[in-house]
Amino acid sequence: MKILVADDSRVMRQIVIRTLRQAGFGDHDIVEAPDGAAAHSAIGEEKPDLVLSDWNMPGMTGIELLRAVRGAGNNVPFGFVTSETSDEMRRTAEAGGALFLIAKPFTAEMFRDNLSSILD
């Protein structure tokens, strides 16, 4: 399967990819996007099986990305990996069609709990 990791921080993309490996998902193909707009293009071109997106990104935010994807009729499994996790954001994410919201700092166990049903 193919996983798209969208985050404007290169180091955070690396940490997410490292954690995917530690969680046992290292055999999947990983595609990276440095912001929401690049992620939007990559979803069309790469056709990932799962999108892991930051929330706060320059240009197109994570929630704007999700709304654009769903607005185009694409139901790719989508989850947020973000440092901000208020109840309001969780409600907004769920209403937008996100499957989960993982808070930074995260652990491999948190990735396993949220991703196993999608990737295994």
Add this chain to the structure above:
Amino acid sequence: MSDQAVLPTTNDLEDIAGQVWAAFLDDGHEVVPSEDQQAPFDLSASVAIMGAFEGHVIVQCTTQASRDVASVLFEMPTEEVSEAEIGDALGELANVLGGNLKSMLPGPSTMSLPRVAETTHEHWPSTVEICRTVVTWRDEQFTLLLLSSDQQHRLERDVA
């Protein structure tokens, strides 16, 4: 903002720092509260919070400490770390600390993207310190600060 709002404390800052270091900077060195609460620093990474709470979350450290952070986060030798990688790593540290603190502050609010600069080029006028701590990791110190721009907090400080 409500006068009754319970704001984060030094203990909260230390708890969040412990979680962030354990998850992302676990190289066998623990992060612990520093005995010396006056630490040297060259760089400041900050995020601004805007909304029901207005203020800044700031991480300050020396250049060497920032190189150590980037080295562990990027999994590369310290001497090979670039300035861009230092900025990215330190900025992300402020971003994660800020996001966790924001969830403890009155809402709704939004948070800016992180900004990293030499400390001599940074200041946050008309703010008051809500809480601060200095933590030590790898014999390097990191100052963590939550500042408020709220007029009421400044008045309370002036009265005190």
